[in-house]
Ligand SMILES: NC(=O)C1=CN([C@@H]2O[C@H](COP(=O)(O)OP(=O)(O)OC[C@H]3O[C@@H](n4cnc5c(N)ncnc54)[C@H](OP(=O)(O)O)[C@@H]3O)[C@@H](O)[C@H]2O)C=CC1
Ligand SMILES: Cc1cn([C@H]2C[C@H](O)[C@@H](COP(=O)(O)OP(=O)(O)O[C@H]3O[C@@H](C)C(=O)[C@@H](O)[C@H]3O)O2)c(=O)[nH]c1=O
C-alpha cells in the first residue's frame with residue numbers, strides 16, 4: 001500500500017518512515033514542494049504520488065507560539081488540513097487526519113469519549129478543531145485520530161526536553177495538575193498502518209469519523225517526567241528529582257486542559273486496535289535516546 005504523509009521531519013511522519021512493515025510504502029511530502037501556508041498546489045502534488053491513502057500529519061504544533069500567531073495556526077491546521085482532505089477526495093481515497101486532546105476544555109472529571117462536547121481553550125486547540133471540521137467536510141472517507149502528548153526519538157517533545165534539562169539541573173519543576181495520556185509516535189504509526197489497511201478494503205461507514213488514539217493508562221506531566229528520569233538514573237546513575245508544581249506556578253502563553261485523558265474504546269471496538277501502556281513505550285524511547293550519540297539526538 002502506498003501511503004502519502006504530510007510533513008517531512010515531524011514525529012509521526014518519521015515514525016511512519018521508520019516502520020518496517022512489509023508491503024507499506026511511506027512517501028513523506030512537505031516543504032518546499034507542499035507548503036500548507038500556500039496550498040494551491042496541494043491537489044496536483046498529491047495526485048502525482050498516486051497514493052492509496054493520505055495521512056494528514058503536518059500541523060502548526062507550537063502551542064504557546066500559536067497564541068500570537070493565530071493566522072498561521074489556522075491557515076495550516078484548518079485550511080491546510082482541509083486542502084489535504086480535499087486532495088484525497090479528488091482521488092476518491094481516504095484521509096487519516098491527526099488531531100489532538102487539546103480540542104477539549106479539560107473540565108470533565110472522567111476520560112473523554114469521542115461524542116463529548118468540545119471546547120478548546122487555546123488557539124492551537126481551536127485551529128485543530130476547525131481542522132477536524134474542514135477534513136470531515138472535504139472528504140467523506142475520513143478518519144480523524146485524536147492523539148495526545150506525543151513523544152519519540154524524533155523532533156521535539158517533552159521526553160527530549162526533560163532529558164536535555166536533566167543534563168544541567170538536579171531538580172526539575174513540573175506541573176502535576178494536568179492529566180493526560182502520553183503516546184509514542186511509533187505506536188501511532190503502527191496503529192495508522194493497521195487502520196489504513198482496514199480502510200482500504202472496507203468502506204463501512206462505521207469505520208469513519210472521529211476516534212481517540214492514545215497510550216494506555218494515564219498520568220500527569222510531573223509523574224511522566226519522574227518516570228523518564230527514573231530510567232535515566234537506572235541507565236546512567238545520574239539522579240534528577242522532580243518537584244510537583246501547579247499550573248499557576250508555570251505561566252505559559254497558552255492555557256492547557258487540566259484533564260485531557262482520552263478513552264480509546266471506540267477504536268478497539270471498531271478496528272481491534274489498542275495501544276501499549278505508556279510506561280512500556282516511554283521506556284523504549286528513553287532507552288534509545290540514551291544509547292544514541294548526542295549529535296543524533
Ligand atoms: N506533538 C504532540 O504532542 C501531538 C500532536 N498531535 C497532532 O499530531 C500530528 C503530528 O504531530 P507531530 O508529528 O508531533 O508534529 P511535529 O511538530 O513533530 O511536526 C510538525 C510537522 O508539520 C510540518 N509543517 C508545519 N508547518 C507546515 C507547513 N506550512 N507546510 C507543510 N508542513 C508543515 C512540519 O514540517 P517540516 O518537517 O518541514 O518541519 C513537520 O513535519 C499533528 O497534526 C499534531 O497536531 C496531536 C496530539 C499531540
Ligand atoms: C518544560 C516544562 C514544561 N512544563 C509543563 C508545561 C505544560 O503544561 C506541560 C507540557 O509541556 P509541553 O510544552 O511539552 O507540552 P505541550 O506543548 O502543551 O504539548 C502538547 O502539544 C500539542 C501539539 C498537543 O497536541 C498536545 O497533546 C500536547 O502534547 O509541562 C513544566 O511544568 N515544566 C517544564 O520544565
Ligand SMILES: [Mg+2]
Pocket residue numbers: 061062063064
Ligand atoms: Mg510544546
